[in-house]
Amino acid sequence: MIDLRSDTVTRPSAAMKAAMMDAPVGDDVYGDDPTVNALQEYAAALAGKEAALFLPTGTQANLVALLSHCERGEEYIVGQLAHNYLYEAGGAAVLGSIQPQPIEASRDGTLPLDKVAEKIKPDDIHFARTRLLSLENTHNGKVLPQGYLRQAWEFTRERGLGLHVDGARIFNAVVEYGCSLKEVVQYCDTFTICLSKGLGTPVGSLLVGSAAYIRRANRWRKMTGGGMRQAGMLAAAGQYALEHNVQRLKDDHDNAAWLAAQLREIGADVMRQDTNMVFVRAPEGAAGALGEHMKAAGVLINASPVVRLVTHLDVSRAQLEQVVAHWQRFLTR
Numbered sequence: 001m002i003d004l005r006s007d008t009v010t011r012p013s014a015a016m017k018a019a020m021m022d023a024p025v026g027d028d029v030y031g032d033d034p035t036v037n038a039l040q041e042y043a044a045a046l047a048g049k050e051a052a053l054f055l056p057t058g059t060q061a062n063l064v065a066l067l068s069h070c071e072r073g074e075e076y077i078v079g080q081l082a083h084n085y086l087y088e089a090g091g092a093a094v095l096g097s098i099q100p101q102p103i104e105a106s107r108d109g110t111l112p113l114d115k116v117a118e119k120i121k122p123d124d125i126h127f128a129r130t131r132l133l134s135l136e137n138t139h140n141g142k143v144l145p146q147g148y149l150r151q152a153w154e155f156t157r158e159r160g161l162g163l164h165v166d167g168a169r170i171f172n173a174v175v176e177y178g179c180s181l182k183e184v185v186q187y188c189d190t191f192t193i194c195l196s197k198g199l200g201t202p203v204g205s206l207l208v209g210s211a212a213y214i215r216r217a218n219r220w221r222k223m224t225g226g227g228m229r230q231a232g233m234l235a236a237a238g239q240y241a242l243e244h245n246v247q248r249l250k251d252d253h254d255n256a257a258w259l260a261a262q263l264r265e266i267g268a269d270v271m272r273q274d275t276n277m278v279f280v281r282a283p284e285g286a287a288g289a290l291g292e293h294m295k296a297a298g299v300l301i302n303a304s305p306v307v308r309l310v311t312h313l314d315v316s317r318a319q320l321e322q323v324v325a326h327w328q329r330f331l332t333r
């Protein structure tokens with residue numbers, strides 16, 4: 001099957017699996033796993049931050065991030081469609097008694113700082129204490145403008161807030177900007193990286209920040225059940241991904257741009273393409289039928305009125321040519 005539902009569907013390559021098999025391991029809860037330690041140090045150095053923590057999933061990394069920034073009765077300002085507000089089952093509220101203050105994002109994926117300012121609560125017993133601004137980069141494929149990140153950084157310094165970036169796809173931003181990770185994350189206190197999306201590992205995320213912050217996060221990781229033992233086998237996949245699968249994300253972006261152009265050419269209603277995502281409107285009332293048609297042709301998509309197609313390392317240009325052909329057959333059926 002050609003699977004365009006998400007970049008989470010990627011599978012570890014033979015070379016990645018070989019790296020996993022050969023990884024030296026120890027008990028990471030004791031801090032004894034050399035492969036986990038090496039990955040954490042490597043990621044922190046790459047980011048120009050002091051420390052990093054390896055976690056099983058991006059959802060847990062975001063949860064631990066929020067728990068380490070905010071105490072019970074405090075709040076974070078976040079986008080209405082942000083993963084760590086909308087798609088994490090309310091974890092920060094349920095498990096941390098942390099109140100989300102969602103606001104509408106602009107079309108470019110940024111949270112307007114004047115709107116953020118309006119939501120910062122005064123020091124008054126009626127209100128939760130506003131502690132954190134949480135951004136997402138990339139957000140639905142959109143790369144946040146670097147100038148905005150600098151403004152958000154200065155704004156949060158002035159207002160005494162922390163700044164967290166959900167960087168599940170931060171390396172898609174890195175290759176799109178054509179700059180280093182360090183440059184992209186210089187304007188945040190903490191950020192996460194998802195290793196199991198376009199980077200192609202079977203599992204794993206990283207939370208990156210100051211040494212003191214990561215020490216706090218390590219306790220929360222343990223409490224939330226994320227302290228793994230011989231996790232080096234998984235961390236080895238992450239190390240492999242950071243060394244081999246970052247620059248190739250550009251191929252995914254090129255493939256997404258190509259796919260968008262081809263779909264437009266055959267008359268599909270392509271709304272936009274950003275980084276490795278293409279958003280296409282299904283013909284009126286025909287989303288289900290489109291999904292069935294594509295599935296019968298060996299192509300998996302999320303069959304909704306707006307279809308999100310995600311390119312990744314397990315789909316080639318040749319396979320995308322087939323996707324376009326099958327799509328055209330549906331439009332001219």
Ligand SMILES: *Cc1c(COP(=O)(O)O)cnc(C)c1O
Nearest residue numbers: 057058059060083136166168194
């Ligand atoms: C995928 C994703 C996550 C975390 O996902 P997991 O499936 O838990 O690893 C977090 N934030 C964003 C923006 C994501 O796309």
